Amino acid sequence: xxxxxxxxxxxxxxxxxxxxxxxxxxxxxxxxxxxxxxxxxxxxxxxxxxxxxxxxxxxxxxxxxxxxxxxxxxxxxxxxxxxxxxxxxxxxxxxxxxxxxxxxxxxxxxxxxxxxxxxxxxxxxxxxxxxxxxxxxxxxxxxxxxxxxxxxxxxxxxxxxxxxxxxxxxxxxxxxxxxxxxxxxxxxxxxxxxxxxxxxxxxxxxxxxxxxxxxxxxxxxxxxxxxxxxxxxxxxxxxxxxxxxxxxxxxxxxxxxxxxxxxxxxxxxxxxxxxxxxxxxxxxxxxxxxxxxxxxxxxxxxxxxxxxxxxxxxxxxxxxxxxxxxxxxxxxxxxxxxxxxxxxxxxxxxxxxxxxxxxxxxxxxxxxxxxxxxxxxxxxxxxxxxxxxxxxxxxxxxxxxxxxxxxxxxxxxxxxxxxxxxxxxxxxxxxxxxxxxxxxxxxxxxxxxxxxxxxxxxxxxxxxxxxxxxxxxxxxxxxxxxxxxxxxxxxxxxxxxxxxxxxxxxxxxxxxxxxxxxxxxxxxxxxxxxxxxxxxxxxxxxxxxxxxxxxxxxxxxxxxxxxxxxxxxxxxxxxxxxxxxxxxxxxxxxxxxxxxxxxxxxxxxxxx
Ligand code: AGP
Numbered sequence: 001x002x003x004x005x006x007x008x009x010x011x012x013x014x015x016x017x018x019x020x021x022x023x024x025x026x027x028x029x030x031x032x033x034x035x036x037x038x039x040x041x042x043x044x045x046x047x048x049x050x051x052x053x054x055x056x057x058x059x060x061x062x063x064x065x066x067x068x069x070x071x072x073x074x075x076x077x078x079x080x081x082x083x084x085x086x087x088x089x090x091x092x093x094x095x096x097x098x099x100x101x102x103x104x105x106x107x108x109x110x111x112x113x114x115x116x117x118x119x120x121x122x123x124x125x126x127x128x129x130x131x132x133x134x135x136x137x138x139x140x141x142x143x144x145x146x147x148x149x150x151x152x153x154x155x156x157x158x159x160x161x162x163x164x165x166x167x168x169x170x171x172x173x174x175x176x177x178x179x180x181x182x183x184x185x186x187x188x189x190x191x192x193x194x195x196x197x198x199x200x201x202x203x204x205x206x207x208x209x210x211x212x213x214x215x216x217x218x219x220x221x222x223x224x225x226x227x228x229x230x231x232x233x234x235x236x237x238x239x240x241x242x243x244x245x246x247x248x249x250x251x252x253x254x255x256x257x258x259x260x261x262x263x264x265x266x267x268x269x270x271x272x273x274x275x276x277x278x279x280x281x282x283x284x285x286x287x288x289x290x291x292x293x294x295x296x297x298x299x300x301x302x303x304x305x306x307x308x309x310x311x312x313x314x315x316x317x318x319x320x321x322x323x324x325x326x327x328x329x330x331x332x333x334x335x336x337x338x339x340x341x342x343x344x345x346x347x348x349x350x351x352x353x354x355x356x357x358x359x360x361x362x363x364x365x366x367x368x369x370x371x372x373x374x375x376x377x378x379x380x381x382x383x384x385x386x387x388x389x390x391x392x393x394x395x396x397x398x399x400x401x402x403x404x405x406x407x408x409x410x411x412x413x414x415x416x417x418x419x420x421x422x423x424x425x426x427x428x429x430x431x432x433x434x435x436x437x438x439x440x441x442x443x444x445x446x447x448x449x450x451x452x453x454x455x456x457x458x459x460x461x462x463x464x465x466x467x468x469x470x471x472x473x474x475x476x477x478x479x480x481x482x483x484x485x486x487x488x489x490x491x492x493x494x495x496x497x498x499x500x501x502x503x504x505x506x507x508x509x510x511x512x513x514x515x516x517x518x519x520x521x522x523x524x525x526x527x528x529x530x531x532x533x534x535x536x537x538x539x540x541x542x543x544x545x546x547x548x549x550x551x552x553x554x555x556x557x558x559x560x561x562x563x564x565x566x567x568x569x570x571x572x573x574x575x576x577x578x579x580x581x582x583x584x585x586x587x588x589x590x591x592x593x594x595x596x597x598x599x600x601x602x603x604x605x606x607x608x
Contacts, residue, residue: 002100003072009186013068020195026397027603029072030080035087035096036068037166046085071098078123090134099126101176104154145211169214178206187214202233252398264441284387290422296323300347310477311412319420328355333362342368349404350604351379436568443565447578458586470499471519482580490588510541
């Protein structure tokens with residue numbers, strides 16, 4: 001969602017702010033802006049649009065200065081436009097502030113300030129912070145920030161710049177991540193360490209209710225009580241591969257292609273080569289505790305919730321423990337039903353998703369055990385859960401998840417096997433799966449290599465207005481996730497559902513211009529899927545089958561085929577996802593859509 005960057009140093013702030021905004025853009029945004037201290041005033045430039053389009057039109061002579069703040073906004077309070085973009089200012093123009101998160105007592109504070117004669121110009125909650133800080137500022141930035149913290153409820157990361165302290169930034173964190181970075185004569189602050197790339201040597205996470213003052217001389221940390229604190233920093237290492245597209249036209253395509261290596265790394269990291277056991281060292285649960293688990297609730301949002309559907313199946317089939325997926329926003333922590341024998345597994349790429357975080361907190365309050373299957377270690381959910389499984393996929397930049405989705409599936413499969421092991425029934429299952437796990441990266445690579453066939457299918461279907469996706473068993477999740485990818489980036493209305501449900505309603509939609517993607521699978525599921533495909537064809541529906549490379553039947557019953565290597569049924573949903581990711585990508589490309597940053601979407605959804 002929103003992103004923050006702040007810089008104070010000896011050099012020009014503007015290029016660093018613009019580059020920081022660019023590095024934060026993957027989170028999804030609709031407006032961007034900067035404020036720079038220049039010649040005794042704060043100069044603000046901001047508007048709706050992309051940084052690539054906005055920055056060239058900004059007045060660089062007025063934006064000269066070595067202290068500044070920048071922001072990417074994803075609208076929550078008020079529509080995306082120039083006035084609502086950040087930085088927001090107080091009425092005198094003395095203060096500029098950038099803000100991530102939500103101010104919960106926004107209405108009460110706004111009414112109070114308006115009653116005191118303060119004029120508001122925007123619809124944002126952020127403007128409240130600017131006015132409050134300006135009124136509280138009497139020369140001491142920490143005292144002013146403390147007053148703001150004391151008056152405000154909600155989750156926010158804030159960075160203030162005051163006209164009277166042109167070489168100072170003040171960062172405040174409550175519930176929304178902020179990281180401070182340093183280098184010789186430089187102080188930086190950002191909502192994501194990525195935005196510090198190339199400028200900070202060392203960094204530390206700002207903690208709850210801390211106030212951090214950044215100047216060229218250094219960075220000082222204060223608690224909400226105003227007392228200065230010592231804080232250790234760590235060297236910043238940048239993963240260069242996450243800073244560029246490596247020759248691919250889009251992040252999405254790059255991330256699709258990264259999957260074989262990411263999955264190979266994950267298998268290598270999780271399976272002990274000597275004893276052949278699953279290593280989940282940070283699970284925080286003993287074998288006895290795992291064996292005592294009576295029920296597993298898997299919670300997540302969007303794509304992560306589809307991974308949970310698959311995970312629930314794996315827990316039931318492999319570990320013999322009752323499991324279900326609950327969309328995190330629908331999770332109800334009934335204290336009488338929870339407790340130490342209930343395991344709540346929170347699945348999230350960003351680790352920041354507000355609904356998933358709320359579900360974890362509620363589960364923990366009700367006494368359940370909690371584990372996070374997450375791709376970001378330094379995240380809000382990671383701090384709240386009792387145990388941690390690292391998805392190990394590396395930074396995912398495209399808003400639409402691809403490599404993290406397959407990483408989630410594999411992580412959940414291994415977690416289910418680990419629980420099975422603890423319950424005395426897993427070792428055989430892992431041993432049986434081991435050759436297939438080793439072969440998985442190669443199978444995924446082969447599925448990617450069949451991209452040309454996907455391009456042909458994209459040519460046939462890219463004008464569709466509606467699409468259907470059907471699958472059975474573990475591929476029910478593949479179907480809903482395939483449809484999600486299509487609608488997210490191509491804006492085609494696509495619905496995924498269990499194939500058996502077809503004749504209970506959705507079949508009414510079948511027609512030649514509503515293509516149906518059918519994930520055939522293997523064994524009994526395949527036999528039933530072939531029957532479902534015939535039902536669609538009998539109603540003149542266009543069918544695209546995801547089928548084994550040698551599946552001659554698929555070629556007879558379907559109009560088009562997306563070939564995939566045949567792998568173990570538990571790993572098949574990972575391989576079957578590949579052509580569906582590529583199909584969404586190719587269709588979106590043909591339709592001229594903004595693939596990496598689809599309209600209205602954000603990479604991490606930090607509001608409920
Ligand atoms: C994925 O393609 C989507 N952008 C979205 O559904 C996402 O999976 C969801 O918002 C959950 O995000 P998280 O994994 O960061 O919690």
